[in-house]
Every structure is written in C-alpha cells, then in structure tokens.
Amino acid sequence: MPELPEVEVSRQGLLPYLSGQRITGVVARVAKLRHPIPTGLGQRLTGLNIETIQRRGKYLLIDCASTRGGGWLILHLGMSGSLRLVPLGSVAQKHDHFDLLLEKNVLRLRDPRRFGALLWHEGHSIDDHHLLARLGVEPLSDTFNGDWLFTITRRRRLPIKPLLMDNRLLVGIGNIYASESLFHAGISPLRLAEQINRQDCQALAEAIRDTLHASIAAGGSSVRDYVHSDGGAGCYQLSCAVYDRQGQPCPACGTAISLVRQAGRSTYYCSECQI
DNA sequence: CGTTACCCCTGGAGGC
DNA sequence: TGCCTCCAGGGGTAAC
Numbered sequence: 001m002p003e004l005p006e007v008e009v010s011r012q013g014l015l016p017y018l019s020g021q022r023i024t025g026v027v028a029r030v031a032k033l034r035h036p037i038p039t040g041l042g043q044r045l046t047g048l049n050i051e052t053i054q055r056r057g058k059y060l061l062i063d064c065a066s067t068r069g070g071g072w073l074i075l076h077l078g079m080s081g082s083l084r085l086v087p088l089g090s091v092a093q094k095h096d097h098f099d100l101l102l103e104k105n106v107l108r109l110r111d112p113r114r115f116g117a118l119l120w121h122e123g124h125s126i127d128d129h130h131l132l133a134r135l136g137v138e139p140l141s142d143t144f145n146g147d148w149l150f151t152i153t154r155r156r157r158l159p160i161k162p163l164l165m166d167n168r169l170l171v172g173i174g175n176i177y178a179s180e181s182l183f184h185a186g187i188s189p190l191r192l193a194e195q196i197n198r199q200d201c202q203a204l205a206e207a208i209r210d211t212l213h214a215s216i217a218a219g220g221s222s223v224r225d226y227v228h229s230d231g232g233a234g235c236y237q238l239s240c241a242v243y244d245r246q247g248q249p250c251p252a253c254g255t256a257i258s259l260v261r262q263a264g265r266s267t268y269y270c271s272e273c274q275i
Numbered sequence: 276c277g278t279t280a281c282c283c284c285t286g287g288a289g290g291c
Numbered sequence: 292t293g294c295c296t297c298c299a300g301g302g303g304t305a306a307c
Contacts, residue, residue: 003300034283034302058301079301080285095285113284115301158277167302174300243300263278266298 002058002077004139004172005212009219010083011055017085018050018107023064027099029092034078034117037098041120044069045100054126057135057171061126062100071122073100074131078115084108136169139208144170146202153193153201160196161189162263164208173208176243177215179268181208183242188274189267190260242268 002010023045028037038044048064055061060083062073077083085105092099092108098118100107109118121129137143152169153160164170164178173181182189185207187200196204241251246259250270260267 006300032283076301078284079299111284112286113299113301115283117302156277162278165301176300264280 002079002081003174003177004055004058005177005215005219007058007060007077007172008055008216010077011053011060012216014083014085014107015053017105018062018102019052021050021102021104023048023050023100024103025101027092027101028097028118030097030114033097033111033114034076035119037118038120044071044120044122045073050102056132057138057167058174059132063126065124065126069122070124071120072126072129074117074119074121074126074129075109076117078111078113078117080113081109081111081116084110135167135171137171139170139172139212144205144209146198146205149205150196150198150201153196156193158193159189159262160187160191160193160204161267162265163193165263165265172212175265175267176240177208177211179243180240181211183269183274184211186274188271189262189269191275242270244268 025046026042028041031037045064048067048070051063051066053060053062058076060075060077062075064070065072075083084107086108087105088101090106090108093110095112096108096110097114098109100109109116117131119131126132137148153163156163161178161182164173164181165175179189181204185200185204187196187204242257245257246268247256249255250257250273253270253272255270255272257268258271260269
C-alpha cells in the first residue's frame with residue numbers, strides 16, 4: 001500500500017525508536033528484492049549509529065553517515081512492503097526478508113511481492129545517488145504549488161493522471177492518490193496536461209496537498225499499532241471517494257464511478273464531477 | 276519527446 | 292477441490 005503518505009507515516013512512526021540506536025547486525029533471507037541485496041552488509045553496518053530517517057519520494061533513507069565508514073540504508077517498500085519493529089528473537093514469518101538488528105529490538109522488512117528495494121550507499125551525501133538524483137519535486141514542499149504545476153504542464157500532451165505519477169516531475173503520487181486528488185479537484189484524469197488552465201492547476205495542487213496531508217494525519221493515528229504490532233498488517237487507509245469504486249455512486253453526485261485504463265494502470269473517476 | 280509493453284514477484288478473486 | 296486467467300498501492304528499461 002505504500003504511496004507517499006504510508007511511507008511518511010512509517011518514517012514518523014519509526015523515527016523515535018530508531019534514532020540514536022546502534023546497529024548490531026543484519027539478517028538477509030533473500031539474495032535480492034528489486035535489486036540484489038548488497039553482500040557483506042553485516043560487516044559494514046554493525047556498530048554504526050542511526051542518526052535519523054529521511055524520506056525522498058517513496059524512498060526511506062536511514063542515516064548512518066555520521067561515523068567513519070558510515071553511509072545510508074536506502075529502503076523502498078514497492079507494492080507490498082511493510083516495516084515493523086519486533087522484539088529481539090522474534091521468529092521471522094513468510095516474506096520477512098530482512099532484519100536490521102538493533103540493541104533493543106529489530107526492524108523487520110516484509111514484502112510478499114519483492115518489488116521493494118534495500119540498498120547501501122557509503123559516504124556522507126545521499127542526494128547524488130543514482131536512484132534519487134533524478135527525482136522530481138516533493139508535493140509537500142514549498143516548491144510545489146499551482147504555478148509550478150501550471151508551468152510543468154505546458155506543452156505536455158499526455159493526460160494529467162499519468163503526468164502526476166511521473167516521478168521525474170513529481171514524487172510520491174501513486175495510483176490511488178492520483179485518482180483521488182483529481183476527483184477532489186474536479187478534473188478529469190483524461191484531460192491533456194496542457195489543456196489545464198492556471199486556476200485548475202491551483203485547485204489540483206491544493207487537492208494533492210490536502211489529500212496527502214489528510215492521509216498522513218489518518219495514518220498517524222494508527223502508527224503506534226503499525227510500528228509495534230508483530231501480528232497483522234496494522235495499516236490504515238482513508239476511505240476513498242473513487243479509487244476501487246467502479247460502478248458505485250459518486251459521493252458528490254451519485255453517478256456511477258467510471259473505470260478506464262491509462263498507461264496500464266486503473267483510473268477511477270466521476271464523469272459528471274470531473275471535466 | 277511521448278506512449279506502450281514488459282519485466283521483476285506472490286497472492287487473492289472469480290470463472291469453469 | 293483444482294486449474295486457469297486476471298488483477299494488485301511501483302518503477303526501471305527497452306522499443307516503437
């Protein structure tokens with residue numbers, strides 16, 4: 001389920017338990033996820049201190065760079081990844097692929113589909129890492145607003161929905177929040193980007209920020225559960241207005257929600273409210 | 276430059 | 292019960 005809000009909720013939930021902790025070892029139970037898991041991680045990580053956790057798009061960046069020989073643990077949750085803190089000695093279950101062993105507990109990565117990633121980047125700076133260097137603007141940063149969106153959409157002839165999901169322009173918007181934000185802005189996902197005027201770009205930028213903030217706030221309420229549980233998924237999801245609701249009534253006007261495919265992904269929208 | 280297709284992988288749902 | 296197909300919150304790359 002991880003789009004930007006879920007990744008951010010994980011970051012905020014884990015931060016107080018990870019920051020300041022020392023790494024005592026690692027356990028890798030598979031050789032690769034999306035990318036090969038680096039070998040010799042135990043050697044390199046043991047003894048390092050975790051400073052903080054940052055987020056860039058949907059990547060979690062665990063900062064262990066303060067010490068000599070330190071660096072950054074780069075995590076991506078893919079389609080099905082989740083992180084939780086479990087007690088030392090807790091038995092790994094199916095799809096628990098990686099453990100970061102700490103002094104007081106264990107950070108455990110579960111990812112049934114294995115589309116996630118776990119990489120190590122040695123050194124102080126992380127921004128120039130090849131997976132991060134070309135990422136676009138953070139939608140919750142000051143750079144992202146209606147004017148920016150208006151500029152970026154000029155002379156772009158692709159539909160707005162796949163544009164929103166292009167992480168070279170804008171990071172963190174996945175398939176759910178793209179549909180949801182467009183609904184809240186009253187803009188059809190099929191509209192060509194260049195045909196969206198300044199006023200609508202303003203509305204869309206606000207809808208994106210509001211939708212992400214609301215989801216983070218809602219996830220935050222269950223973060224303790226998410227982080228501590230070693231049982232169920234413990235994830236929370238705001239109920240969606242259009243996503244995964246094809247044929248059901250639009251919450252605003254009652255029209256049946258439409259489903260189309262764009263760039264191989266399902267798109268949900270209300271053909272009355274979104275023009 | 277834009278768009279599509281396919282790939283990585285497992286599991287759940289639904290048809291027969 | 293099984294076997295088949297399709298679908299799923301991501302993203303990287305290659306081909307047209």
